[in-house]
Amino acid sequence: MLVTKQKVLRKFWYAVMPIAMLEDGPKPFTLLGENIVVWLKSPGKPAALQDRCCHRTAKLSKGFVENGNIVCGYHGWTFDCAGACVRVPQNADGSVPAGAMVQSYYCEERYGYVWVALEKPLRDIPFFPEETTPGYRRIFQFYERWETSALRMMENSFDNSHFSYVHRGTFGLYDQPKPEKYEINETDYGFEAETLVPIKNVPASYRVTGTTDDTTMRHMFNRWYLPFSRRFGCQYPGSGRHHIIYNCATPIDDGSIMLAQWLYRNDTEEDCAEAELIAWDAPILVEDREILEATDPDACIDVRRKQEFHMASDRPGLIMRRMLLQLLEEHGETEVFRSKD
Template sequence: MLVTRQKTLRRFWYPVMPVGKVEAGPQPFTLLGEKIVVWKAADGDVVALADRCPHRSAALSLGWVDGNAIVCPYHGWSYDGSGTCVRVPQRPESNGLKGRVVPSFPCTVRYGHVWVALGEPLAPIPDWPEEDDASYRRIDQFYETWRCAGLRLMENSFDNAHIHFVHRDTFGDIDNPDPPQPAIERLPYGFVARSDVPVYNNELQKKNLRDDSAVTIRHITARWYMPFLRRLHIRYPSGLDHIIVTAATPIADDRCQVVQFCFRSDSEADAPARDIIAFDRRVTEEDRAVLESTDFDVPLDMNSGVERHMPSDQPGLLMRRMLIELLAAHGESEHTRHDAGRATQEQKSSS
């Protein structure tokens, strides 16, 4: 599936950057191949517009904020949050241009991050009660680009079979390759998977958990939100909650922006945030090394013959099936590199 060619995927919310970044001025981002600029107006609203001035196509992200408008760095034309041109310095009597001349996109702030949708959202940003619960703390962890498809990262997050191989140096057991199968409940725009997974604890993890046990049972409740958002709720026998939220925000077909933060039910005195980040850093780097070697054109059609499958692939296969159904419900079919190559050949032949 080539995500940039699937119009339906534009109709979901994606976290694009920590909100602190826009405090420094307009910020560029590429979402599903669309160049956007995110900026904060004087009234506090955070805005997302197409990153292109319609005058001579300069990037608005190179400009600056003036009150509730963003100023193009090329000739000073100014645009408000709706994309309306409110000032042309060379024609001060004009009061700008009529109508919205720069495309604007739904934009909001949740969980310390700016979220953007490129079309009318099909589903809301999830409500996670821990954000407003004083017994939990949120730890912002990672904001980085991975050279892999977002769907690969989502599938990996629900793949119990990879744990004992990819994470053999952190918490896996390579001598125990047969994973427990999760119980999966399908939901609108996603699913929840529950399983109990035994894992090994290295010294740093023992410190983070305040548990000297060599083996711990993780009680896992994992929620997938279409298309590339995951919430992994790990409850340890001690009652500790470690809830990881990971978004694979699609930049292009072959790249995603990994946005990850977590909620913890302990305190900084119990486990310093730097130690929690350090352990999860090792885990994510193990995943990244493998995922960046995979093909970004993930075939949704399980009968395509491109990939083989096994029973533990069930969560990922359900993702693919639900994405096919989603596209079909909105009049789309899966776009692949094969389709793109064929279209190019047809264009060459017709010319």
């Protein structure tokens, strides 16, 4: 599926960047192939426009913010958060030509991130309950570009067969390649998937898992939020520690994503410091990134049309593809993909 060609994907919210990145001025982002600029119209309130001035096409992200509006860095034309040009400094009284405006987008802050929808969203920004549940702390982890597709990243998130191979250097048990069964319940937002995962517990992870046993269990309550967000809901039964990761595979274009990842823990900084939690998950992320960047990003969602072999543990990914195909069909679209094999 080539995400930039599937119009319905423009009607979902995506986490595009940490809001803290806007404190020193506007920033560019490419979402589904569209160049946008985001800035702070007031503290904690972001806005998004097309990154292209309607005067002589300069990128507005090269400009600056003044009184909540964005000022083009070329000749100073000024735009409000709805995209209307409100001032042309060279004209008498700053008057503007009729119809001078730039495309605006839906833009909100949530969970420390700026979220953008290119068109009227079909549903709300996903609800992540740990954000407001007492006893949890939020930890910013990773924000980085990967050369893969959003679907590849999502299916990998529910693929328990790769742990013994991709993660054999961190938590994977090489001699236990057969994954436990997943219990999957489809929901209105995607699905929930519960399973148990035995893991290697090296000394570097003792304070993460809360145990010093050589191996331990993860009890997983994962969720997939259509189209490209997921919850990694890990509980360590022995210690009662929760390690709840949210990932957004925000589609930049057909072959790259911005991975946004943050974490909720039900313990304290004394139990396990933020730096330790980032240091533990960082090499795991590199392992996933390296294998995903070695795949073809053009994952075909209609599995009748492209040859890929599957095994029983690929079921979550296959449900994902079916639900995405159904979404396209409900909106009168057919899948666009590049490969013909």
